[in-house]
Amino acid sequence: MSQRKDLSGYLFILPALAVILVFRFYPILQAIRMSFFRWGMAGPLHAVGLKNFGRLLVDTKFYQSLGNTFWYVLFVVPLTIIISLLFAQLLSQKISGRGIYRTVYYLPVVTSIVAVSVVWKWIFNPDRGILNAMFGLIGLDGLKWLNDARGIFEIILTPLHLEPSGFFAGPSVALCALIIMAVWHNIGYCVIIALAGLQNVPEQYYEAARIDGAGAWTTFRRVTLPLISPTVFYLIVTQSIFAFNTFTPVYVMTQPPGGPLGTTKLVVFYLYEQAFKLWNLGYANAIAFVIFIIIFFMTQFQKRFIERRVHYD
């Protein structure tokens, strides 16, 4: 086929290219440019050079939102993946009712995060919520959940006369409520992916492990995990980015927005506030730029230090 005949290729690509250029590529360039301006929706533009970034450096609320996001990602991702691997492993066994279990575990995948947030806010209700009612049944005191700003390390360590504060107090109880809900909501997707990975493990490997007398844990650690490590790595990378970009639960569940003492304010929510509540668009773009850099380096870090342990065939 000659090169000239396929000039219509440009026509085929044009519709998609136009959308990508106008609504993805150009906005990214704009984001970089805008971060050097003071920019409200009305009024003139002021070039401010690096002032937005300078302001970012001394913005304690920004640091707090980064700290919150750090704890959030650090808890949500491993918890989700470990629980998902456990259930995927169980669901891959030949047992009766497997289809029903799968249906149940996948259900949250199609459920909107807004509805989920509304319902979990009710579940976490400190005075009337079903979670505190269940705590009561087993003789535990209820928690204030979404209204509780105390960090969990602070709670655990204070009786030992260590009193960590600020970032080192760990995620607040309120943020832990969001973490619990996120784990619940993300498990379905991760179980699907993990099960797909498990189905590619040839039966003979398990046979061999059984003949060698390996127990369930040894088989998992030495046979299953290395064989599904590409799947696990994929989940770690995508779930980390996904968790980092969390916005909706903070918006729907926390009151005041960002939770007690700002302890549930995740960085994307902070960006939203700056951009669309306070209309500091230039400043918001500086934040967006930092988010981009952090996600980029987070992924590079994972590639370097986790992918080394991944076995691709």
Next chain:
Amino acid sequence: MIRKFPIHALLAAGAFWMLLPFFWMLSTSLKTQNEALRFPPTILPRVPMFVNYLEAFRQVDFSRYFLNTLIMTLGTALLVFITSTLAAYAFARMKFWGRDLLFMLFLAMMMVPVPVYLAPSYVILSRFGWIDTFLALIIPWSANVFSIFLLRQHFKMLPQELFDAARIDGLNHLQVLLRIVIPLSRAVLVTIGIFQIVSNWNAFLWPLIVTHSDSMRTIQTGLAYFAQAESTNYPLLCAASTFTTAPLIIMYFFVQRQIMESYARTGIKE
């Protein structure tokens, strides 16, 4: 049977936690306000109050939100089908200068997280005068790199003889795409359709930012608005949550296998 008992126990315990929020949503949605506020709570409503559903519909214009979401979902999905099949065909089956470079550019766009282009997109849309219109909800999402990527993979795997034969028959590229390639790509198109339905139905941050008026709210921004307006009326909130999630859950029960396969496909690295 005995050996399997621990597996069943663990799975049942997990299933209990996975179902609890759904159960609690349904149960609360049928209670009176008084009964919902009782502590410790009643497990099931004493008298099911189906009227809560009507009441939630009456308080805010949920039928309008449903219609808006339907328009947004169908509009976006239709355009994504058109832009993706065309672009994927060109990337997979046509030769022209800069093809691979353009494809790399497309893929690079997938790596940019949504928060980065929120504010500049808003500025661009307001310059176009599109804020608070369906154009703002649909057009920016009418090309989808992941769909192009999936289709391109599939188109590349189709046998070359098929295309040679079509050429000999005198079909042009568009005819090849419409008559031969698309009918052979049903599974991938179903996957893309499912993602379009789920992601548009559940979209929240974008509609929240690019629409303002009540009459432009989608189902998710409508629900969030209702949750703020009626922050303590849990039966009504749970009723609204139930009927906003019901359509996708019903779809899920009918096409569970396709949905699972579609999501499993996202984890495949080539």
